[in-house]
Each structure stands twice: as C-alpha cells, then as structure tokens.
Amino acid sequence: MTRTPLAYNLSFATPAFVGDAAQQAQWRTPPIKALIRQWWRVVKAPQVGFSVDGPDGLREAENNLFGSASDNNSHQSLVKLRLKDWAAGQLSNTAWPRREIGQIQVGQGRVRADVYLGFGPIAPASRNLGRPEPTVERLAIDPQANQRNELSVLFARTVTGSQIDEVRQAIRLASWFGGIGSRSRNGWGSITFQGNSIPRLPPSPNDLTAYCQPFRGCFTADRDWPHAIGKDDLGPLVWVGRKDGATFRNWREAVFFLATLRRDIRAAAKHFGRNEDISANQLIAYPVTKANNRRWGNDERIAGSLRLKVVETGQGLVPVAVHLPCAVPRILFDKLSSSDQQWINRYQIDIWAAIHQNIGKMMNRLGAPK
Template sequence: MARTHIEYDLSFATPAFVGDAAQQAQWRTPPLKALIRQWWRVVKAPQVSFNVDGPYGLRVHEAQLFGSASDKQANQSLVKLRLQDWAGGRLENSTWPRQEMGKIPLGKPGQVIRADLYLGFGPITPASSKKGLAEQVRRAIDPQKQRNKLSVFFARTATENQIDEVRQAIQLASWFGGIGSRSRNGWGSITLQGDTIPRLPPSPNVLAAYCQPFRGCFTLDRDWPHAIGKDELGPLVWVGRRDGAPFRNWREAVLFLATVRRSVRCAAKRFGRNQDISANQLIAYPVTQSNNGKWGNDERIAGSLRLKVVETGQGLVPVAVHLPCAVPRVLFDKLSSSDQQWINSHQLDIWVAVHRDIDQKMNRLGAAK
C-alpha cells in the first residue's frame, strides 16, 4: 500500500508576505497547495508531451489529483494539507530592520534605492512626500522566529505514481519556490525539510527529467512555465555567488538578489524596444517607466526567472532558476505585427544575455568553481 501521510518541517529563509483576507501575514495552506501545483505541472508536463487540453492533457490529470469544481467534472482533491500552526506574522512595520538594509545604485550617478524596496515594492510601500505618507511594510512571517510543520495527506485512492509526483513537486518547491507577494524576487523563500529532501539540488542529473532546451520553450503553445531551461552549459540553475561564501542573514541575501535583478534588467535593457514592446517587458510586466500602450496597467507577465534564498545550515545561499516560456498568447495577440516580429527576432538573444550576466555573479549548478 502506498504511503498516505508525509510530514515536513517548514520555514522561510526570507520574510514571507503571505496575506489572509485582510492582507495580514498568516500561515495558510492555500498558497502552499498552489505552489505544489505549480511545480507538479513541471513534473507532469513531459509525461503528456506538454499538452494542456484534450482527454489526456495536463488539465485532466491535475483535476484528478487536486480536485475540480467545474460543471463537467467535479471531484475532491486526493491531496490535503494541514499546518500545525496558523499564527499570524510577527515581523511588523515597526520592527522592520530598515537601518540594516543595503542599497543598490540606479541609473543616474548618486541615485540609489534600498534593496528591500527594490525587490519588495507592493508589500513594502515607499514614503510619498507628495501625499505626506510614511513608508509602510506589510506584516510578514519572520524567518528568524517562526517555524511550522506541514502534513501532506493522500486519499487511499491516490496511486503510487500520483504520490510520487507530488513528492517530486515538493522537492522542487523547496529548492526553487517561494510563496506570498514578490516571491519570485526572493521573498517568502520556503524550506521544506523531511522525506529525504537535500537542502540544494546535489547535481544537474537530478533535474534532467524537468529540463528542456530553452531555445525551444518559446512557442506560443508553451506560454506557461512548463520546464526548467537548459543550454550548452546545463540547466539554467545557479547556486551560490561566485566566491562561494554564504550569507550570514537575510538582509545580506536580499541585497545580493537585488543586485542580480538590477543587473539582469540592465542586460535586457541594452536591446531597447520596438513600438509598444521593450526587452524588459519580456522579463516581467509591468515595468516602471516603460509603458505598453496595448497592454495597459492591468495586464501581467509573471517573471520566468525566479530568485530564491536557501538555508543550508551553514548560512544562506542564493539560488536562481529560469523557466522559459512564451509571452502569454492573449497578450501577444494584442501587439502589432511589428512588435510580434520584434519579439520573435530578439527574445532568444535577450535571454542569452541575461544568462551570461547571471553567470558572472553566480555559479551554475554542477559547474567547476
């Protein structure tokens, strides 16, 4: 009989802005289940030849495992999560360590910004002199003081293959995932310990089943994060900064991630723009001071480059992973034919430049140091 209950020790390496209904930080299972589902799709996608729809497509398998409430198919989830503690976050605006935050340079000489503001705009709201408003930081789960336990239960009807797929997804989530606001910038970097999960992926070989050549990941039928990219150097996974030294605390780690993100934006920016589209909009959208008249302010492109911090026991280690995918079809179709052609001609070169830039700052997984 398949094992039907697995437990994990749960913690964060960086503050987690995980909001409840009132946008106040609290341990909650829905974002954890959403994270597991995201990485389960990466596990399952190659088994269905990356087909989303159809009688044997990804949606059908996902509904069978995680439940569905649609008119055509309604069934309960075979996976249930339980947290030991549902306490609220303890890191509040009044105790946010502003004075310990490093700063990164912006475009103009002498222009700098605090690393936490740069990575956390939204949950961290800068002061507004025009409105007379002070800076506010939304309450967060404190990575230094708060821990939890996660129990994962499987229905007796779950197959061994389904259970194994979820276990693989949880392993990937622990290596590369985060939850809450701005988690792709490194906030809410989650650690799930137990079930023999190593803190970091031990070699590129363990990721082989989840990787695809990144140059083939931009077809319009793959406009969702379906695989970890790889190039001639291996998986597009970076672990640790170039000198190999871990960070002593999350403030140092956030400063480094902010430096990486800023540098990536600069590397893309060198490719400029066409009519409505710019290189930086392909990294993530919206972009400050880079409008797209066809998309407006309400559309979103989630960043396919994910930043993460991992607690190794000897210190904090930065991690980056790229899950390349096409511009969402609904947004691509809104662009002019000139902008569409510009994307098709430039997006590979833009991402090659981004990868090379990260190679200068971090170590490729498995590369000789």
C-alpha cells in the same frame, strides 16, 4: 484519506508576505498547495507531451488529482494539506530593519534594496512623505523569529503510488526553487521543506534532467506557460551560490544581493531596447515601472519566468536562480502589432541568453567547475 501522509518541517529564509483575508501574514495551506501544483505541472508535463487540454492532457490530470470546481466535473482534491498551526506573522512595518539593508544604485538615483526587490508589500520612505508609519501595518512572517511549522500531505486511498511520487518530486523542486506570497519570484517568502530526504540544494544537474527542456525550444506558441527548467550546452539553467562562494549571514544581506542581481539583469536586457510598444524588460516580467505598453495597459500581467530564491544551508544563506523559459502568453502576444511580434521572435532568445550570461558573472552555474 487513508494513505500514509508525507511529513515536512517548514521554514522561511526571507520574510514572507502571505496574506489572509485581511492581507496580514499568516501560515496558510492554500499558497503552499498552489506552489506544489506549480511544480507538479513541471513534473507531469513531459508525461503528457506538454499537452494542456484534451482527454489525456495536463489540465485533466491536474483536476483529477487536485480537484476541480467546474460545472461539468466538480470534485474534491485527492490531496489534502494540514499545518500544525496557523500562526500570524510577527514582523511589522515599525520593526522592519530599513537601515540594515542598504541602497543600490539604479540609474541616476539610489533605491533601498528591499524596496527595489519588493515594491508593493514594502513601501518606500517617500510613500509616507516624512510622516510616521501608517497605523494599519502589513505584517510579514519573520524568518528570524523561529516561526516554523509542520506540514502533513495526505492522500485519498484512490491515489496511486506514481501520483504520490509526482507530488513528492514537486515538493523537492518547490523546496529548491520555490517561494510563497507577494514578490516570491524575487526571493521573498523563500520556503524550505525538510523531510523525505530532500537535500537543501539540488545536488547535481542529473537530479534535474527529467524536468529540463532545451532552452531555445521553449518559446513556441503552445509553450506560453512555465513548463520546464531550461537547459543549454552547460546544463540546466540553474545557478547556486555567489561566485566567490561566500554565504550570507542574514536575510538582509541576501536581499541586497538579489536586488543587485535583478538590477543588473534588467540592465542587460535594456541593451536590446524596444520596438513600437514592446521592450526587452517587458519580456522578463510585466508591468514595468515607467515602461508601459499601450497595447496591454496597466491590468495585464506577465509573471517572471526567472525565479530567485534564498536557501538556508546550515552554514549560511545561499542565493539560487532558475529559469523556466516560456513564450509570451498568447492572449498578450496577439494584442501586439505585427512589427512587435516579429521583434519578439527575433530577439527574445538573445535577450535571455544575455541575461543568463549576466547571472553567470555573479553566481555559480549548477554543476560547473568552481
């Protein structure tokens, strides 16, 4: 590694559930590298015509740069990450600020906002049945404990200037829209990369043009992966900040807002109902609590294509949402009945359009007049 490294200061705006081998929070390079690779695909995909396989496809380019463990072409990554320290998380279950977060109305009941947004890493009170907290705690990296870090991105001497620029662009997108750890697409583990002239928030829609594709064309069978930021007549499907322009004083307020937003998004989708085995909310992400799909079972997954994030701007915390629209994964689509497949093809664009409209009621569209 002889190229001049890229250097960044890292911090979190919300607690991060980044598990080590014992599933305890710790600063680690693998999830950071995975996040960079996710956004690198968005940067690189247009250059290869969104082709995944083949001699000039995305997979080959990714393997060449980030390494491959295949039997036929195994080689090390040309990109290495180094953290200044690998400190463990400090926010424990017993110190979790339950009473400061608040509850949201969901159906006929009320749910703590952090549980609704982070079910799994965050156990509801009913899980303990009134007993004391479990003795084995799951820790999180605490954004308020000043747990910051320094990242160096190093390149092999064979890496080209254009490849370095692609990684730099991917890190910009990751800083604006990315998170790491469990439930990061719901806003947990919202990470910021400071350095190399990255603004805290995307300055304008023009900064995203190269990474956008028309929303309605993103649902073809060969686009069943998050390949681009969607755009419509108003520009990129990116929302920044609350409608009233106010910022949040702490991550608890931000989590409450995101939980409310997610609840309202799912309510908007529910208006489209369901067909035989598929429901509108299953297109947002799968599995869905109390809405199983018998063709998919409990083990299949659809990762959310709508990403929520919290960004520390210096004047307070700001919510961010971005949609990377894509088709239902082909392997899952093929398991559905013909009737359910037709239902998806008929309604999925309308479902997402309704969701976009709902987000617009709570957040400001990037570049739209205030």
